[in-house]
Amino acid sequence: MLLLQLFSNPLNAISFIIALLIAFTLHESAHAYISSKLGDDTAKSMGRISLNPLNHLDLFGTIFLLTVGFGWGKPVPVNPHKFKNPLRDEFIVAISGPLTNILIAFITGLAIKILAPILSPALLMLLILITLINLRLGIFNLIPIRVNERKDFFILI
Numbered sequence: 001m002l003l004l005q006l007f008s009n010p011l012n013a014i015s016f017i018i019a020l021l022i023a024f025t026l027h028e029s030a031h032a033y034i035s036s037k038l039g040d041d042t043a044k045s046m047g048r049i050s051l052n053p054l055n056h057l058d059l060f061g062t063i064f065l066l067t068v069g070f071g072w073g074k075p076v077p078v079n080p081h082k083f084k085n086p087l088r089d090e091f092i093v094a095i096s097g098p099l100t101n102i103l104i105a106f107i108t109g110l111a112i113k114i115l116a117p118i119l120s121p122a123l124l125m126l127l128i129l130i131t132l133i134n135l136r137l138g139i140f141n142l143i144p145i146r147v148n149e150r151k152d153f154f155i156l157i
Helices: 002-007 010-037 059-068 086-118 121-140
Strands: none
């Protein structure tokens, strides 16, 4: 399993954990930030517009992720009744997390392409993991399954 390979080397394990923290933190922060900008202050009042990973980690989701390879972050509370256009704005909030992950993957992928010859192996591994984890998280969260992001995401389209 990929996790066993990653955790067989302490530096790879640290890089993997850093990449996960970046991906989940920015993903959930994007939901909270966009929700706030669209008129719902629920997440903001709960301190969820934050780059502190502890605000976005779910205990069981993290344990599952590190042991099974599948996990989740703490969902951002959203009250669509506070939006001016609930249908549209809930869609925008739902897609903000996955799009943030895809943007991060694009930026780090571009950095790898440009800087790979001068990067240390450890930094290159970190950037590769950030790219792959963000790409997978972004794409996965666009799949219309009920346990996924904003449960009725594709009903909104």
